[in-house]
Amino acid sequence: MFTVATVLNALELGFIYALVAMALFLSFRVLNIADMTTDGAFTLGCAVSATAAVAGHPFLGLPLAMLAGAAAGFITAFLQTKLAVPSILAGIITNTGLYTVNLAVMGFSSNVPMLKTKTVFTAAQSVFGESAPYKLIVAALVTVVVCALLIAFLGTRMGLSIRATGDNPDMVRASSINTAFTITVGLCIANAMTALSGAVLAQYQRSADINLGTGMVVIGLASLIIGETLFGRGGMWVKAVAAVAGSVIYRFIIALALRANVPSECLKLISAVIVALAIAAPALKAKADFRRRRANAQKGGARHA
Amino acid sequence: MLDLKNIGKTFNPGTVNEKVALENVNLHLDDGDFATIVGSNGAGKSTLFNAIAGEFIADTGMITLDGRDITFLPDFKRSKAIGRMFQDPLRGTAPHMTIEENLALAFLRASGHTSAFSRINKKDRELFAEKLSALGLGLEDRMKQPVGLLSGGQRQALTLLMATLVTPKLLLLDEHTAALDPGTADKVLELTKKIVAENHLTCLMITHNMHDALTLGNRTLMMDHGHIVLDISGGERAHTTVDGLLDRFAENVGHALDNDRILLSKEK
Numbered sequence: 337m338f339t340v341a342t343v344l345n346a347l348e349l350g351f352i353y354a355l356v357a358m359a360l361f362l363s364f365r366v367l368n369i370a371d372m373t374t375d376g377a378f379t380l381g382c383a384v385s386a387t388a389a390v391a392g393h394p395f396l397g398l399p400l401a402m403l404a405g406a407a408a409g410f411i412t413a414f415l416q417t418k419l420a421v422p423s424i425l426a427g428i429i430t431n432t433g434l435y436t437v438n439l440a441v442m443g444f445s446s447n448v449p450m451l452k453t454k455t456v457f458t459a460a461q462s463v464f465g466e467s468a469p470y471k472l473i474v475a476a477l478v479t480v481v482v483c484a485l486l487i488a489f490l491g492t493r494m495g496l497s498i499r500a501t502g503d504n505p506d507m508v509r510a511s512s513i514n515t516a517f518t519i520t521v522g523l524c525i526a527n528a529m530t531a532l533s534g535a536v537l538a539q540y541q542r543s544a545d546i547n548l549g550t551g552m553v554v555i556g557l558a559s560l561i562i563g564e565t566l567f568g569r570g571g572m573w574v575k576a577v578a579a580v581a582g583s584v585i586y587r588f589i590i591a592l593a594l595r596a597n598v599p600s601e602c603l604k605l606i607s608a609v610i611v612a613l614a615i616a617a618p619a620l621k622a623k624a625d626f627r628r629r630r631a632n633a634q635k636g637g638a639r640h641a
Numbered sequence: 642m643l644d645l646k647n648i649g650k651t652f653n654p655g656t657v658n659e660k661v662a663l664e665n666v667n668l669h670l671d672d673g674d675f676a677t678i679v680g681s682n683g684a685g686k687s688t689l690f691n692a693i694a695g696e697f698i699a700d701t702g703m704i705t706l707d708g709r710d711i712t713f714l715p716d717f718k719r720s721k722a723i724g725r726m727f728q729d730p731l732r733g734t735a736p737h738m739t740i741e742e743n744l745a746l747a748f749l750r751a752s753g754h755t756s757a758f759s760r761i762n763k764k765d766r767e768l769f770a771e772k773l774s775a776l777g778l779g780l781e782d783r784m785k786q787p788v789g790l791l792s793g794g795q796r797q798a799l800t801l802l803m804a805t806l807v808t809p810k811l812l813l814l815d816e817h818t819a820a821l822d823p824g825t826a827d828k829v830l831e832l833t834k835k836i837v838a839e840n841h842l843t844c845l846m847i848t849h850n851m852h853d854a855l856t857l858g859n860r861t862l863m864m865d866h867g868h869i870v871l872d873i874s875g876g877e878r879a880h881t882t883v884d885g886l887l888d889r890f891a892e893n894v895g896h897a898l899d900n901d902r903i904l905l906s907k908e909k
Contacts, residue, residue, distance in 0.1 A: 493749060494757035496742050503735035510733070510804070511746045512721040 338591065344472060346591045350584030351475035352540060355533035356556035357563065357579040358483055363526040364557065365575075366490070367519060368502035372427030373412045374556060376434030377405045377527040379549035381534025383441035386448040386544035394455045398478075398535050404441075405531025408434060409523035417516035438546055448544040455539035471540065478536055482529060483576045489525075490572055498522045530556075551604045554611050559583035561614040586610075642707055642843045643670040643811055648692055649701035650867075662688040663699070664867040670811075675837060675844045675858030679851065679886075681899045684864040686847045690813045693845075695719040707810050721750050724804030726797070726817040733800030736789030740780060740799065743788055744769045747803035772802055776832060794825030798832055805836050812837065814846040830857075849903045851883040861886070865894045 338346075356378065363371040381401040388397030408430055415426035442448050460470040489495045500508045501518040508515050530552070538544040563582020568575060589610075590603060598606070613620075648666040653659050662685045670676060680686050692699045695716035703712050711719055726733060734743050745761045748769075766784070773781040776798050780791075788796060797817060804812060814833065818826035834857070837844050848854050854861050861878055863871035863886070870893045873881060881889070891897045 489758075491760050492758045493745065493760070496738070496746055497749070499738060499742075500735040500746055503737050504732070506732050507735055507743075507746070509717040510720045510725060512717055512750045513746075514715075514717045 338588075338595075342591050342595075344469060346587040347584060348471050348475045348540065349537075350587040351472070351479045351580065352533055352536050353555065353559060353587070354479045354580040354583035355482060355529045355536070356552055357559040357583045358479075358486060358576065359526040359529040359533070360553070360556040360560050361575065361579050362486065362498075362522060362529070364560070366499050366502050367522045367526075369416075369423045369519070369523070370427070370553075371409075371412065371523060371526060372424055372553060373408050373430045373434075373523070373527055374427075374530050374553040375549040375551065376431035376438065377408045377530040377549070378534040378552040379438045379544075379546060380404050380408055380434055380441065381531030382538035382544040382548050383438045383448070383534075383546075384531070385535030386450055386538040387441055387443070389453050389455055389539055390448060390450055392454070394453070394459065394539055397539070398456070398532060401531045401535030402528040405534075406524040406528040408531070409525070409527030410520060412527070413516075413520035413523040417519050435546070442544060442546070446546040448538075450539075450542045450544075453542065455542065456536070457539055475536065475540070478532070479580060482532065483580065486525070486529070487572050487576050494518075494521065551607065554604075555586070555607050558607050558611045558614065559586040561611065562586055565614065565617075642672045642674065643668070643693070644705045645669075645693070645702065646704075647702035648689075648699045648704065650688060650692060650697065650699050654700075661867050663692060666702070666867070666869055668862075668869060670843055670845070673841050673843055674860060675842075675846070676860035676862050677854040677858050678845060678847045678862045678864060679849065679854045679898075679900070679903065680864030681866075684900075685867040686864050687815055688867075689864070690725070690815055690845070690847070693719075693811070694723055694725050694813060722810040723813060724809035724811070725813040726800055726804055726815065728816040728819045730793040730796040730800065730820060733803065734788045734796050737787055739785050739787055740773070740791075741766065741769055741784040743799065744772075744784075744803060744806065747806045750807040750809075772806065773799075776802060792825075794821050794829060797821060797825075797829050801829065801832055801836065805840060805842065808840050808842070810843065812842045812844040814844065816847050816849060819849065849900060851886060851903060855881060855883065855886060863890050863893075863898075865890070865898075870894050 356374065360371070360374065363369050381404065384401040384404045385394075385397035388394065388400055412426045412430045415421040415429060416423045421429065439446065457471055457474055460474045464470040464473060490499060497508060497511070497513045498518045498521060500511075501515050501522070505515045508518065534549060537548070559582040560579050561582070562585050563578035563580070564575070566585070567578040567581055593603065593606060594600065645666055645668040648663055650663040651659060651661050666689060678686050678689075691697060693704060695711070695714060695718075698713060703710065705711065706722055735746070741761060745765060748765065769784060770781040773784070778795055778798055780795065780799065788799065791799065801817070817833070818829050821829060830853070836842070844858065846857065848857075855878065860872065860874040862869050871889060887898055
């Protein structure tokens with residue numbers, strides 16, 4: 337059904353975008369915050385990484401992108417914890433501001449072409465050789481390392497405090513921990529991961545574009561929810577693997593859609609429908625159960641009458 | 642130990658919904674005091690606890706705990722020295738985290754215990770298991786299970802353990818057995834007595850059970866309309882009956898106690 341090239345391509349993109357799914361796992365699932373900074377932070381990562389690569393520093397571009405993403409997360413966290421801006425609005429405000437920042441990072445241009453630029457992928461190519469799946473190695477390596485670090489972090493006392501903040505903030509304060517602090521740390525880490533995803537993607541596809549991040553929060557959520565639905569029950573490790581797997585599966589769905597000649601302009605709509613259905617699934621199921629019970633009861637009632 | 646001077650709090654000041662919740666409240670607790678608090682509906686009992694715990698900063702007055710002025714200290718800093726339990730068993734624990742993770746968080750109150758990046762180690766686990774087995778609920782064998790699987794009584798017992806795992810200077814109990822069935826409530830109350838006695842805790846407990854109010858601890862406070870209207874201890878308290886207490890309340894404030902839950906539970 338798929339050629340080797342399409343499979344490789346889906347795996348590569350799946351691993352790269354898995355970082356966004358993991359970031360949303362942290363903000364949306366663990367901290368219980370729908371972080372709208374995601375779109376802008378992703379583009380910010382692209383922009384920083386592309387600009388750094390063009391300047392001859394592809395490797396430095398990745399940590400720089402993470403730092404920039406963390407700064408964006410910090411602003412969103414600051415708005416909601418210190419200035420009492422509702423969390424969704426805080427993300428939207430940061431995201432809006434980031435549009436200008438992202439343009440500025442790219443030298444007030446809407447894209448950065450990097451056709452001849454050295455990237456982490458060209459460096460990997462010279463190490464592993466032309467025939468090795470060097471792109472997949474880089475994408476998988478970055479994602480696996482970052483996910484492993486995140487899971488290890490969530491098991492520390494600081495990580496436990498962040499998890500408890502999304503679960504029961506009252507209890508966190510009762511444990512003498514400042515929830516403003518835990519939310520800030522959580523959002524900084526999440527947006528650093530989102531930006532890293534953008535950073536790797538920009539170097540992968542050899543271009544950065546101001547619109548690359550558009551709809552990223554929905555795509556990340558779609559991946560996260562697909563993974564959770566298929567593999568999600570279990571400890572933190574299982575959940576991390578599920579997010580990565582969800583992201584890969586999402587890329588296969590997209591590849592399949594493209595193969596079925598769905599125009600690429602329609603992909604965002606498909607993503608939106610997937611996410612809406614996936615998040616609505618429990619409610620839809622409850623409704624269906626209720627209808628069935630009522631129908632059965634009415635049938636039963638008629639028999640008794 | 643605990644000193645409240647002139648504590649006042651008004652909600653929605655200057656509006657039609659203005660409500661004076663606390664007015665000139667003065668209270669002194671000695672080290673090891675265990676005072677019960679009863680009062681009418683809306684008398685300001687929970688508001689008093691919120692003021693002490695730092696959920697809000699009081700409009701007027703000063704709070705000192707163990708010689709330290711905590712009047713303007715935020716809640717999460719006060720919780721280092723103040724343990725607190727609520728009526729709702731869901732408020733004290735994180736449901737999606739395991740018993741051991743919940744305890745590890747509560748243990749963070751021990752100042753300078755470990756770094757932010759340390760993990761739960763064998764020594765911690767042994768300590769948690771030992772403390773859990775003292776509850777007598779078999780929770781020490783379920784440390785890897787999420788707290789959401791526990792019953793209300795089990796969760797409340799766990800919350801009690803968490804509130805006292807690092808010995809607090811002051812323990813605030815806000816009707817912490819009221820949402821439990823009578824058998825479980827008795828058990829949690831027995832545990833409370835045991836833990837308070839063993840650690841010589843200074844403790845304030847809101848209750849609607851007049852019998853408990855007179856027999857638990859060494860002092861009984863009654864509140865009405867944001868004031869402490871009665872404060873009895875020692876021999877005077879020992880000779881007071883439930884009806885006598887209600888009479889004295891009516892005498893002091895000029896109307897009968899109107900807490901429906903107290904009146905409903907009075908007969909038992």
